[in-house]
Amino acid sequence: MSFPVHVIKIGGNIIDNPTACTDFLRVFAQISTPKILIHGGGKIATQTAAKLGIETQMVDGRRITDRAMLDVVTMVYGGLVNKNLVAQLQAESCNAIGLTGADAGIIRSTKRPVKTLDYGFVGDIAEVNSGQLNSFLKSGLIPVIAPLTFTSEGVLLNTNADTMASATAVALAPLQPISLIYCFEKKGVLSDPDDDESVIPSLTPESYATFKASGVINQGMIPKLDNAFKALESGVKWVIICHAQDLALAAEGKAGTVLSLEK
Amino acid sequence: MSFPVHVIKIGGNIIDNPTACTDFLRVFAQISTPKILIHGGGKIATQTAAKLGIETQMVDGRRITDRAMLDVVTMVYGGLVNKNLVAQLQAESCNAIGLTGADAGIIRSTKRPVKTLDYGFVGDIAEVNSGQLNSFLKSGLIPVIAPLTFTSEGVLLNTNADTMASATAVALAPLQPISLIYCFEKKGVLSDPDDDESVIPSLTPESYATFKASGVINQGMIPKLDNAFKALESGVKWVIICHAQDLALAAEGKAGTVLSLEK
Known part of the structure; x- marks a missing residue:
């Protein structure tokens, strides 16, 4: 497959x-x-x-x-x-x-x-x-x-x-390209926790490190995101974090925050 | 198969x-x-x-x-x-x-x-x-x-x-020979409800009819047995009624009551 x-x-x-x-x-x-x-x-x-x-x-x-x-x-x-x-x-x-x-x-x-x-x-x-x-x-x-x-x-x-x-x-x-999608109650990873529309569309290890260092990303999200990047390092192709109601678009990489190792 | x-x-x-x-x-x-x-x-x-x-x-x-x-x-x-x-x-x-x-x-x-x-x-x-x-x-x-x-x-x-x-x-x-095994709290269909050892080893439609007519088989068993014979008429090869602890033997037709259409 x-x-x-x-x-x-x-x-x-x-x-x-x-x-x-x-x-x-x-x-x-x-x-x-x-x-x-x-x-x-x-x-x-x-x-x-x-x-x-x-x-x-x-x-x-x-x-x-x-x-x-x-x-x-x-x-x-x-x-x-x-x-x-x-x-x-x-x-x-x-x-x-x-x-x-x-x-x-x-x-x-x-x-x-x-x-x-x-x-x-x-x-x-x-x-x-x-x-x-x-x-x-x-x-x-x-x-x-x-x-x-x-x-x-x-x-x-x-x-x-x-x-x-x-x-x-x-x-x-190892068997096929995998996208791991976490559906939750927000539209993605937010740059402003008080603004539900402030979705960061994509994250790479580099941009994540920058956001983390500047305190932009909510503390509560950090363990989730650290684990998501570990999954990418272990071979998962994409991790997508999105609102459950946006699943159809997110499954095509068109909603939520898309995490990947490549820019 | x-x-x-x-x-x-x-x-x-x-x-x-x-x-x-x-x-x-x-x-x-x-x-x-x-x-x-x-x-x-x-x-x-x-x-x-x-x-x-x-x-x-x-x-x-x-x-x-x-x-x-x-x-x-x-x-x-x-x-x-x-x-x-x-x-x-x-x-x-x-x-x-x-x-x-x-x-x-x-x-x-x-x-x-x-x-x-x-x-x-x-x-x-x-x-x-x-x-x-x-x-x-x-x-x-x-x-x-x-x-x-x-x-x-x-x-x-x-x-x-x-x-x-x-x-x-x-x-x-229709796909392979099936034995249907009902495990319950008695050793099989009993000819004397007060004697747990009075297991009838085998039943055919003919012997069942005789037992039923003579009142030997417990009333409570009759709906179960009627359904079992229906399953046989619908293609199931054997129906076995046995005590759960006798499953190993019953699966080989060596314990419980074995129902089949053939003598």
């Missing part, structure tokens, strides 16, 4: 908004090249946990996942969210298949070691089965991946969806 | 018993011919619904599925139960892939029409995509199917696992 593949990540903000989500899925279904959707969880896990009397603990935006919370995220991410996305895509004539990392062994991880903090049942990615993912794509299936992975011992682990998207893109990169 | 395929159904009683379930999965993983696992839900859906303040209504053993209950079964069957089965099978070197009917469009249904009773979001099977299931089997994947299907409009529907197993077996039958 040498056609370009889109690895597209959507966050909880889209999952939480049914209208925005339906609009997004309609556009996603229409992208004609092979594609993979990786989704976050949204607020439903926290809401469901609360209803079940399970307290949610977040540290730096990461969910502490004890055994009870692991069951909740397995239900919500792997079941409720994933299967509804798949059913909706099927209705849009998109042959979606919902997967966690455990299914067909596509993304294996190891439990994050306890250092200063015990994240609990949280996975650090060990291996992406790019052959299996490619075989799905070749047969016309569209993987829709929930943020869960598994260990060799058969334990499910809660896993960051951004990291799963970038690891998947990197693993597929 | 012309090798025999086992379509194996396990009920909630195994799902609800972690030790029995682990033992079952170990044996299932070791069956060397291609196989499909179809699982029921167990008590976890009812327990989870209760914790969420959602009342469970059962009529003749069937769950009335309103919108809130549909979300619960999607979480529990499609997420918690299905993904834990898959992760455990992966740890047993069995390349399981967890699916609902919506995934890769394998089992489509229509919402059950309201007659005297409104079952809510419950599906009657319309079509099994046998080509896709065969393609998974050919590539060495082991489908693990949750009791959920989907409509052409993208709505998930709660669906009876026994019916899904028999419809799957019938759909695959």
Whole structure:
């Protein structure tokens, strides 16, 4: 295979908004090249946990996942969210298949070691089965991946969806050109956080370094962008950061911020 | 393909018993011919619904599925139960892939029409995509199917696992010999309901008619057996009814009750 593949990540903000989500899925279904959707969880896990009397603990935006919370995220991410996305895509004539990392062994991880903090049942990615993912794509299936992975011992682990998207893109990169698209609630990387229209159209390592040094880029974006450039250095052709509603244009490099190693 | 395929159904009683379930999965993983696992839900859906303040209504053993209950079964069957089965099978070197009917469009249904009773979001099977299931089997994947299907409009529907197993077996039958195995809590069809050892080793339409006429077979088994004979008439080679712990022997026709059209 040498056609370009889109690895597209959507966050909880889209999952939480049914209208925005339906609009997004309609556009996603229409992208004609092979594609993979990786989704976050949204607020439903926290809401469901609360209803079940399970307290949610977040540290730096990461969910502490004890055994009870692991069951909740397995239900919500792997079941409720994933299967509804798949059913909706099927209705849009998109042959979606919902997967966690455990299914067909596509993304294996190891439990994050306890250092200063015990994240609990949280996975650090060990291996992406790019052959299996490619075989799905070749047969016309569209993987829709929930943020869960598994260990060799058969334990499910809660896993960051951004990291799963970038690891998947990197693993597929030796086989065909990959564009990794992060859809979020802004139109791209902004030069002025108070002006939603101040999208920086493209970033190279050089221009990124300049923006970073001058303090133009929002601090919160820096870890995301650092990881995006790492994905480029590992063979991903483009990383695009865009608003979910601009996906159709962004997939053609015509919206959002396009990151690449070349000028 | 012309090798025999086992379509194996396990009920909630195994799902609800972690030790029995682990033992079952170990044996299932070791069956060397291609196989499909179809699982029921167990008590976890009812327990989870209760914790969420959602009342469970059962009529003749069937769950009335309103919108809130549909979300619960999607979480529990499609997420918690299905993904834990898959992760455990992966740890047993069995390349399981967890699916609902919506995934890769394998089992489509229509919402059950309201007659005297409104079952809510419950599906009657319309079509099994046998080509896709065969393609998974050919590539060495082991489908693990949750009791959920989907409509052409993208709505998930709660669906009876026994019916899904028999419809799957019938759909695959034109392509290769199929044995449909129902694992339950008894060692087979009993001639004396009070004697667990009184297993009838084999049944043909003739012997079944005789047993039925003489009242030997437990009333509760009759709908199951009627459906099993329908599956045989529709091309399934064998139907085997056995205890989950006897799966290894039953898969070779050496335990449980073996139903077939031939003497």
